[in-house]
Amino acid sequence: MVDSRKLKVDNGIKHILLYALAIATFIFILKWIQWKFLIVENAIHIYVGLIAILFTILGMWFTTQLLKPKTQTVFVEKHIIIQEPENFCLNQTALKKLNLTNREYQVLTLIVKGLSNAEVANELFLSLSTIKSHASSLYVKMNVKNRYQAMIKAKKMNIVK
Amino acid sequence: MVDSRKLKVDNGIKHILLYALAIATFIFILKWIQWKFLIVENAIHIYVGLIAILFTILGMWFTTQLLKPKTQTVFVEKHIIIQEPENFCLNQTALKKLNLTNREYQVLTLIVKGLSNAEVANELFLSLSTIKSHASSLYVKMNVKNRYQAMIKAKKMNIVK
DNA sequence: ATTTCCTTCATTCTTTAGTACCAATCACCC
DNA sequence: GGGTGATTGGTACTAAAGAATGAAGGAAAT
Structure with missing residues (x-):
């Protein structure tokens, strides 16, 4: 249906x-x-x-x-961030006042780098005793108790990098 | 003629x-x-x-x-010198990656100041053992051998003043 | 309820740092 | 020649740092 x-x-x-x-x-x-x-x-x-x-x-x-294509020059600033560009300036005056010997200063720079006495001795081809001697005398001259304080003071005085 | x-x-x-x-x-x-x-x-x-x-x-x-002009992009280098005189900016990202506990970080900040373990213990009203524990574990986490290197690394990483 | 992590503290042992004192060598100056 | 200071090195000792291990309490997550 x-x-x-x-x-x-x-x-x-x-x-x-x-x-x-x-x-x-x-x-x-x-x-x-x-x-x-x-x-x-x-x-x-x-x-x-x-x-x-x-x-x-x-x-x-x-x-x-x-037709040569028309060139449109677009200037884009490329930001280059520079972290303190080696602007370390040795404080000669402060360094002279400390009256450190050459060796003492040399040992100080290595101590500041974080090297142990043994490592410093290795680096400079000297005995551990010698490094200890230099270290002790430079602590006295810098009027600090140990290597950590020497480190802090040296950086604060700008006498090391 | x-x-x-x-x-x-x-x-x-x-x-x-x-x-x-x-x-x-x-x-x-x-x-x-x-x-x-x-x-x-x-x-x-x-x-x-x-x-x-x-x-x-x-x-x-x-x-x-x-016809659209062909664009020529010229990058102009703009040097931005960032000096860090007093504007210390904590590197949160680096700090988080180290995964230090609160106490460990606290001990680190005092170590960086040049304090000995005994002095840190005094400062925080804790035992020398506790400070040694925290110090040792933070050295492992920071992948350094001793407090001097921790100091240097912490300053370089901008995780302490 | 169990597990995990943080915190605290202890003990033992080794390594490193630092002091004190001494001595040999060398260069420089008076 | 003797004094001075820098450099190098040694021994003995103490103090501090650091590793290894264990353990107990508490908070938070599963």
Whole structure:
């Protein structure tokens, strides 16, 4: 029952569609003929128009080939951050006042680097005893109790890097 | 004598020039007439040609307007010198990476000041053993051998004043 | 409830730092 | 020639630092 009714409806729609298609085709043909006459009548204008379009494109293409691209220079600041550029300035006056001998100062610089007495001895090709001697005497001259305080004082006085 | 002979020559040249001019004018007129007929006969071609030229130029002009300029980026180095006179800025990131406990960091700050373990113990009201424990574990975490190196590393890493 | 981590403290032992005192060598100056 | 100071080195001793291990209490997470 449902199927037969559906079939009826389908047939109706089919006829309507066919009719519409016929009309559409007819209109299309008419329009086409109209266009054909238009083209025939305005052949010269269309020709000129096509030429214009063609040569416009040609001119554009030609230009892209010939024209050197204009360069626009953009300046961009590149920030380079420099951490204290070796601006260590040895405090000669303070160093002289301490009255350290050359060896003592040499030992001090290595102590400040964090080396142990044994390592300093190795570095300078000297015995541990010698380093201890120099270290002790430089502590007295710097008026400090041990290597840590010597380190801090030396850095504060700007007598070592 | 010299003058009269020169005059004769001048007269001869004048005639020749006039004659040449007449012929040239005649030829020019003829050519012009010929061109005129050519133009009339080929009016449509000339028209199309002019259109072509015009639109070629138009296309070229259009392209010059459309074409984006090629940007050239120039980096200008601007050096920014950062000095650290008093503006100590704690390096939180580095400090976190070390994974020190609160007490360990506290002990470190006092070690950096140059205090001995006994002094640190006094300062924090703790036993010497406790300070030694914290110190040892922070040396391991900082990957240093002793308090001097911890001092140097801590200052270099900007994790202490 | 158990585990994990932080904190605290202790003990033992080794290494390093520092003091004190001494001595040999060398260069320089009076 | 003798005095002075820098350099090098030694011994003996004390103090401090550091490693290794253990343990107990507490807070926080699972």
